[in-house]
Structures are given as structure tokens and as C-alpha cells.
Amino acid sequence: MEDVGRHNAVDKIAGWMFQNNCPGGDKIFYTTGRLTSEMVIKTVRMGIPILVSRSGFTAWGVELAQEAGVMLIGRCKGKRFLALAGAERIIFDADLRYVAEESAQHWRKNSREAEAHEG
Numbered sequence: 001m002e003d004v005g006r007h008n009a010v011d012k013i014a015g016w017m018f019q020n021n022c023p024g025g026d027k028i029f030y031t032t033g034r035l036t037s038e039m040v041i042k043t044v045r046m047g048i049p050i051l052v053s054r055s056g057f058t059a060w061g062v063e064l065a066q067e068a069g070v071m072l073i074g075r076c077k078g079k080r081f082l083a084l085a086g087a088e089r090i091i092f093d094a095d096l097r098y099v100a101e102e103s104a105q106h107w108r109k110n111s112r113e114a115e116a117h118e119g
Helices: 006-019 037-046 059-068 111-118
Strands: 028-031 050-053 071-077 080-085
Touching: 006 028, 006 037, 028 037, 037 050, 037 059, 059 071, 059 080
Parallel strands: 028 050, 050 071
Antiparallel strands: 071 080
């Protein structure tokens, strides 16, 4: 679903799920917006166990996800992500030592420069 506001889009999803008697237990909720407490609460109310975003998160959103048992994944871009809650449920199906480097299109701006200064 799309809408001008991210909360409206989430409410559309929740309404569609309700009208179509669609349980959320086997769903993953992906958004491009920040993972706020409100997004976590809406995800819990829809019964969806996993919330993912390519954007950042708030401390309260992470805390609520941990308390509610929602797997929360933020800054998901390319092959990189931050598991903020529920990380113990992730099963990696590849030995990450042998995974090819991601293409430059997935790098954050200035990430190469930051790595050069760290190393």
C-alpha cells in the first residue's frame, strides 16, 4: 500500500488484512520509513512478527520491539542490516566469509572514506 503518509499506508494494510481475514503471523512488514514506537505498535496489533526498514529507528521503537517479541531490522540496504531486536531468530544460510562484497550502489555516502579513516 502507498500513501502520502507512512502511517496512512500502514493503516491501509491493517484495514485490508482485517477485511480479508488475513492473519499476520506469516508476514514480514517492510517499510521505507523510520522504525518508531508507533510503527512497532501497529505491527504488533496486526500480528506481524517481523518489521524491517531501510531507514533508521528510535530508541523507544527498539525497546517496544524487544518487549513485544517483534524482530526489528533497520538500515536494511543491500546485504547489510542492523538486527535491533530478535537477532537470535536469524538463521544465516551462507558462510559470510565467502559472500561476495556488495556493489558500490549499496554503500552509504562516504562509507569508503569512513572505513579508510578507521583502518
